[in-house]
Amino acid sequence: MTHETPSGSAAAVLSIKGVSKTYAGGFTALKSVDLDIAKGEIFALLGPNGAGKTTLIGIICGLVNASSGSVEVFGHDIKGDFRLTRARIGLVPQEMSIDMFTKVKDAVAYSRGLFGKPADPAYVEQVLRDLSLWDKRNEQMRALSGGMKRRVMIAKALSHDPDILFLDEPTAGVDVELRQGMWQVVEKLRQRGKTIILTTHYIQEAEEMADRVGVIRQGEIVLVEETATLMAKMGRKKLTLQLAEPLQALPEALAVDGLSLAEDGYALHFDYDTQSDRTGITTLLSNLNAAGVSVRDLETQQSSLEEIFVDLVGGAS
Amino acid sequence: MNWRGALTIYKAEMARTGRTLMQSVLAPVISTSLYFVVFGAAIGSRMESIDGIGYGAFIVPGLVMMMILMQSVSNAAIGIYFPKFNGTVYELLSAPISALEIVTGFVGAAATKSLILGALVMTTAAFFVPMEIQHPLAMLAFLIMTSVTFSLFGFIIGIWADNFEQLNIVPMLIVTPLTFLGGSFYSISVLPPFWQTVTLFNPVVYLISGFRWSFYGVSDVDIGISLAAIAGFFALCLFIVWRMFKTGYRLKT
Ligand SMILES: Nc1ncnc2c1ncn2[C@@H]1O[C@H](COP(=O)(O)OP(=O)(O)O)[C@@H](O)[C@H]1O
Ligand SMILES: [Mg+2]
Numbered sequence: 001m002t003h004e005t006p007s008g009s010a011a012a013v014l015s016i017k018g019v020s021k022t023y024a025g026g027f028t029a030l031k032s033v034d035l036d037i038a039k040g041e042i043f044a045l046l047g048p049n050g051a052g053k054t055t056l057i058g059i060i061c062g063l064v065n066a067s068s069g070s071v072e073v074f075g076h077d078i079k080g081d082f083r084l085t086r087a088r089i090g091l092v093p094q095e096m097s098i099d100m101f102t103k104v105k106d107a108v109a110y111s112r113g114l115f116g117k118p119a120d121p122a123y124v125e126q127v128l129r130d131l132s133l134w135d136k137r138n139e140q141m142r143a144l145s146g147g148m149k150r151r152v153m154i155a156k157a158l159s160h161d162p163d164i165l166f167l168d169e170p171t172a173g174v175d176v177e178l179r180q181g182m183w184q185v186v187e188k189l190r191q192r193g194k195t196i197i198l199t200t201h202y203i204q205e206a207e208e209m210a211d212r213v214g215v216i217r218q219g220e221i222v223l224v225e226e227t228a229t230l231m232a233k234m235g236r237k238k239l240t241l242q243l244a245e246p247l248q249a250l251p252e253a254l255a256v257d258g259l260s261l262a263e264d265g266y267a268l269h270f271d272y273d274t275q276s277d278r279t280g281i282t283t284l285l286s287n288l289n290a291a292g293v294s295v296r297d298l299e300t301q302q303s304s305l306e307e308i309f310v311d312l313v314g315g316a317s
Numbered sequence: 318m319n320w321r322g323a324l325t326i327y328k329a330e331m332a333r334t335g336r337t338l339m340q341s342v343l344a345p346v347i348s349t350s351l352y353f354v355v356f357g358a359a360i361g362s363r364m365e366s367i368d369g370i371g372y373g374a375f376i377v378p379g380l381v382m383m384m385i386l387m388q389s390v391s392n393a394a395i396g397i398y399f400p401k402f403n404g405t406v407y408e409l410l411s412a413p414i415s416a417l418e419i420v421t422g423f424v425g426a427a428a429t430k431s432l433i434l435g436a437l438v439m440t441t442a443a444f445f446v447p448m449e450i451q452h453p454l455a456m457l458a459f460l461i462m463t464s465v466t467f468s469l470f471g472f473i474i475g476i477w478a479d480n481f482e483q484l485n486i487v488p489m490l491i492v493t494p495l496t497f498l499g500g501s502f503y504s505i506s507v508l509p510p511f512w513q514t515v516t517l518f519n520p521v522v523y524l525i526s527g528f529r530w531s532f533y534g535v536s537d538v539d540i541g542i543s544l545a546a547i548a549g550f551f552a553l554c555l556f557i558v559w560r561m562f563k564t565g566y567r568l569k570t
Contacts, residue, residue: 023570061411064570083319083413091411097404101336113325114412156408 012036012072013164013195014060019069021055021219029055031219032069037164037197042190044210044227045199052219053199054094057166061091073164087115090162092153094169094199100142104133104152107141108159115160127158130185147178154185165189167198171205183209207231231302239270239281241288242297251291256280322414326422327429330396334430341392342434349384349438353377353445356502361446367504368535373446378529379501381438385431385460386467386496386521390488393427393471398484401476401568410569416562420472427468428461435460449532455540456531462547463524469554476558476567495521505537520546 014037021030029052037043045053058064060071062082071078073085098107108124128134131151141149150170157165167186171179186196186209200206206213206227213230215223223230246265258271258280272279288295334341357373364372400406409419442448450456471488478484499521505513516522517538527543530536536543561568 058570061407062569063407063410065565083415086411086413089411091407093404093407095404097407099399099403099405106332110325110329111408111412113328114322114408114414116319116321116413118321 013039013074014197015072016056016060017070017072019056019059019071020067021052021059021064022067029219030059030066033216033219033221035214035221035224037195039195040190040193041211042186042196042198042209044206044213045197045216046201046203046206046213047199047216048201051216053216054168055219056216057091057168057197057199061089061166062086087160088163090157090160090165092150092157092165092167092170094172096146096149096153098141098149098152101140103138103140104128104144104155105137107152108155111156112159117160123161124159127155130188131155132181147174150174150178151181154182158189162194164195164197167196169199169201171200171202236271236273238301239272239284240299240301241268241270241295243267244294244296247293251293253291254284254287254293256284259284319412319414319418322412323418323422323425326409326419327426330423330426331429333396334392334426341430342437345384345388345434346437346441349380350441350445352380353442357442357446367507368533370533370535371447374448374533375504375529376502377439377442377446377448378532379496379499379525381435381442382463382499382521382525382528383496383501384438385435385463386492386524387488388434389427389431389464389467390471390474390492392430393424393468394475394478394484394488396423396427397472397475398478406568416559419562420469420558424465424468424472427471428464431464431468432460435464451534452531456528459524459528459531459543459547462551463528466547466551466554469551469558473554473557473561476561479567495519496525500525500537520550523547 014035016033016035019030019033020028022028033052033056045056047053055064059066060073060078062078074088076084078085102110105124105128108128109119112119112124125134128137131154133148133151133155136144136148141152144152154167154170170182174182186198189196198205198209210227212224212226214221243266247261247268248265250259250261250268260269261267262269270280270284272281285295353373353376356376361371361373361376366372367375397406400409439448474484474487498516499519500516505516505522505526508516523538523543523546526537527540527547530540530543560566
């Protein structure tokens with residue numbers, strides 16, 4: 001599950017250098033973004049709406065012209081060698097974009113043809129089966145449910161067997177079952193050595209799926225970290241102390257930031273920052289001792305990426 | 318080169334035509350045939366012949382050209398506008414396919430369709446009016462060049478258009494008037510001298526004149542000028558399309 005952070009562009013399948021984008025209206029959506037993605041990793045680009053995730057993917061895939069900077073895919077420039085770079089990339093865009101009157105199998109065959117690849121019925125069948133679309137191959141798109149349409153878009157993106165797959169908010173408006181199915185497909189792709197870059201503003205998703213997370217905010221990558229490291233490094237923890245005797249109220253002598261009493265009075269919750277020099281745990285415990293409160297049991301809990309994220313975004317502004 | 322990609326676009330466009338056979342083939346054939354019946358057979362029998370050609374026969378090349386211009390422009394325009402409209406243009410932009418290959422696919426399909434329509438309409442015309450074709454090869458060359466050039470022009474319109482109104486406005490407000498005033502129904506020699514001069518600024522005049530020459534050996538303007546005019550317009554359209562893709566005009570942001 002662990003992947004080394006690529007040190008230079010040599011190890012990277014995707015290398016973004018100083019990419020900025022100012023839209024025609026004058027709005028700057030990306031500010032000198034640098035990012036390297038290693039082969040075979042699942043990378044989550046995490047950021048709120050409007051952070052610039054779709055813009056960044058658009059530049060890599062050829063939908064958006066960068067204002068400055070360069071992008072290399074497998075060592076090839078995306079402009080000068082667009083045929084080489086695009087042949088290895090599959091894109092599932094954020095918006096549902098399909099021709100309603102095409103049949104599923106024709107839509108997938110069309111995508112494959114656009115990429116200049118000869119028909120390969122066996123491969124296409126496998127893709128459709130993996131996405132539970134095989135039974136629907138002769139249906140027109142308009143006859144499919146929303147979730148199926150999304151899967152067709154994934155099938156189209158996989159039709160030319162790309163090495164890098166972009167999933168732009170793959171689970172937005174998608175039900176639990178489909179989400180599970182989607183992760184299975186992603187996992188299978190990873191096992192075949194594919195690199196997957198997904199965007200999301202659902203933090204659990206990044207936490208569950210990604211090897212590394214890049215946090216993007218107002219057009220800037222503010223942090224890139226292995227998911228586990230990020231959790232350990234940045235995480236706040238919650239300490240829960242089970243009390244032998246219930247407390248009516250929090251004694252004045254104990255009151256510190258982050259400490260609260262459970263409703264039933266049998267537990268104390270203490271939020272602390274694992275990164276800080278003084279977590280406050282020692283003081284808390286000695287204060288408890290002094291106040292004559294006896295502790296029966298204790299446990300700590302890692303806070304979710306969501307909470308980390310709120311910290312980051314809230315703190316930096 | 319990714320010619321398979323171009324062929325894929327071409328086939329998909331032809332399939333789209335196949336799905337809308339009534340609207341895309343039957344409608345233009347019927348409406349053009351109505352012109353033959355009304356202007357050619359009914360009114361034409363009471364008209365003087367022009368340049369020694371019966372009126373019914375005289376208008377056939379002009380009507381065929383008019384239909385081809387309209388169909389080429391609107392087919393190619395819709396062909397590229399539709400992916401922009403439903404968002405599937407992302408696939409074209411993110412595929413390893415060049416502007417030239419994309420244009421070949423879309424314009425090739427629109428031009429093919431125009432040629433099929435042209436053949437159908439001329440066959441239909443032969444039932445209503447006596448026709449001869451003196452220079453069949455020149456006629457074919459004119460048909461192909463016109464279909465391709467105006468499909469290219471339509472492709473530009475399709476990229477430029479931001480909504481359905483804009484998509485329709487150019488064919489309606491520019492192509493139709495230019496064709497009507499381009500000598501489909503009359504020889505420009507019947508116009509007063511001043512209007513004859515004005516007419517020479519209408520590019521469609523050269524097309525219709527040259528096309529009519531391939532049928533009956535008579536023309537309003539020199540055949541060489543006709544060929545040069547269409548070649549020039551073709552080059553202009555090609556240049557514009559090339560610039561559009563180069564800059565990503567209305568395709569990329
Ligand atoms: N075509 C465009 N023209 C002008 N501004 C745009 C355009 N597309 C996106 N933006 C702006 O750029 C910012 C980033 O958008 P986007 O990349 O879609 O963010 P995200 O995918 O992270 O939600 C947003 O503020 C958005 O309004
Ligand atoms: Mg987005």
